Amino acid sequence: MRLFLSECYRLDHAICDRKFFEWQFQADPSDGNASVLCGWENDRLVGILGYLPFSVHWGELGNPYPAVWLLYWMVRKETQRGLGWLLTKRIQEKYTLLLTVNASELGGPFFKKLGWAFFPRVARYTCVFDKKQCVPLLFPSAIESDLDKMIFRPIFPDPDSITEVALNKENYHPDWKLYSGLSFGTVRSLSYLTWRYFKHPVFKYYVILKGEAQRPAVCIYRIEKAFGIYDALVGRIVDFFHPDDKQGKTDGLILMQGVLQYLKNKGCSYVDFICSNRTYSQTFLDLGADEEPNDRQILPVRITPIQHTLRHQNFAFLAPQGGHFPVLENMHITKSDIDGDGPALIPKNDSR
The missing domain is CATH 3.40.630.30 (Gcn5-related N-acetyltransferase (GNAT))
Structure with missing residues (x-):
C-alpha cells in the first residue's frame, strides 16, 4: 500500500501520511485492516477505493439507513481500463445507498453512467x-x-x-x-x-x-x-x-x-x-x-x-430502487462530509 500511494500521489499528500491514512480509513488498531477495497494484478496493487459505512437519514428521521461513503478512488494509469468500474460495482453489491463528494473530472461522468445522481455544485x-x-x-x-x-x-x-x-x-x-x-x-x-x-x-x-x-x-x-x-x-x-x-x-x-x-x-x-x-x-x-x-x-x-482556480464541491449518490430521491436543497451536504474538508498537504512540523 505504501508503495502504491507514493507512486500515485505526491509524497506530501495527506493520504501518504500513516496517521492520516489510519484515521481516514478507520484502520483497526488490532490488525491494521482499513476500509479500502483493493485491486490487484498478480501481486501488484493497481487500484484502491475507500469506503466508509455510516448511518444516514434517508427520509425518515429517527430511523437510520445503512449507507457507505466512497472516497479516494485511484487506479494506476497503465492499468487496464475497467478496474475502477469493477471496484465500484463490488461496493454497490453490498450497499444500496452510496454517496460521495468531490468526484474528479473523470469520476463525475463515470458515476452518472452507473446510474448515480450527480450534482456538479454544492452551494x-x-x-x-x-x-x-x-x-x-x-x-x-x-x-x-x-x-x-x-x-x-x-x-x-x-x-x-x-x-x-x-x-x-x-x-x-x-x-x-x-x-x-x-x-x-x-x-x-x-x-x-x-x-x-x-x-x-x-x-x-x-x-x-x-x-x-x-x-x-x-x-x-x-x-x-x-x-x-x-x-x-x-x-x-x-x-x-x-x-x-x-x-x-x-x-x-x-x-x-x-x-x-x-x-x-x-x-x-x-x-x-x-x-x-x-x-x-x-x-x-x-x-x-x-x-x-x-x-x-x-x-x-x-x-x-x-x-x-474555479472549483466547486460536487456531490453524487445512488439511492435504493423505489426509495426517496431528494433534491439537493433538501439534503444536508457540507464541506466536512467524510473527506470534503481535508488538508492539501501534511505540514512537516504538524503540531497536532
Whole structure:
C-alpha cells in the first residue's frame, strides 16, 4: 500500500501520511485492516477505493439507513481500463445507498453512467469581515465592489460569547425528529462527530452548542492560515444545524452570529460555508453572507497556498430502487462530509 500511494500521489499528500491514512480509513488498531477495497494484478496493487459505512437519514428521521461513503478512488494509469468500474460495482453489491463528494473530472461522468445522481455544485456562501484584507485575495475576474454584498451584519446587539465544548452523552443527545433539515444526510451522532472532528489528525475543529442536550443548535468551524500571494486568516464553517421550531431557529441565529463575531475578533478576513441545505444556509445569509455565483468565484476556496482556480464541491449518490430521491436543497451536504474538508498537504512540523 505504501508503495502504491507514493507512486500515485505526491509524497506530501495527506493520504501518504500513516496517521492520516489510519484515521481516514478507520484502520483497526488490532490488525491494521482499513476500509479500502483493493485491486490487484498478480501481486501488484493497481487500484484502491475507500469506503466508509455510516448511518444516514434517508427520509425518515429517527430511523437510520445503512449507507457507505466512497472516497479516494485511484487506479494506476497503465492499468487496464475497467478496474475502477469493477471496484465500484463490488461496493454497490453490498450497499444500496452510496454517496460521495468531490468526484474528479473523470469520476463525475463515470458515476452518472452507473446510474448515480450527480450534482456538479454544492452551494458555497461567503461572509466578509475585513474588506481591506480581502481585496488582495480577489479572483482576477472579481472587483472590489463584489465584496460589498457579503459584509457581516450582526442582528443582535449583545450576542452570546461562544465556548468550545467537549461533546458527551450528557450535553449532546439530539432528538432527530426535531431536525427536518437533516432528513437526508449523515446522522450527526456523538460517535460520528467524535471521529470526524475531535480525532482528526491534522485540523483543529471547534464545536459550539446552544440549547438543551436533546435539541441543540450546533456550529462547527476551524480557522485556516492562507498563504501565497497574500497571508490571511480565513474562517471555515464546516457544519451547522438547529431544530425546526421558532426557538431552534433563534438559537441557531444567535449561535451563528456568536461564531462569526468570534472569527472577526480573531482577525479572519472572511469565512465561508459550503452547504446544500437551504434552511441552514439561510441563517448565514441573514447575517450578511452571499451565495457564490455558479460561473465564477470572488474569494478563493483553496488557500494553502492560495489558488485562483474555479472549483466547486460536487456531490453524487445512488439511492435504493423505489426509495426517496431528494433534491439537493433538501439534503444536508457540507464541506466536512467524510473527506470534503481535508488538508492539501501534511505540514512537516504538524503540531497536532
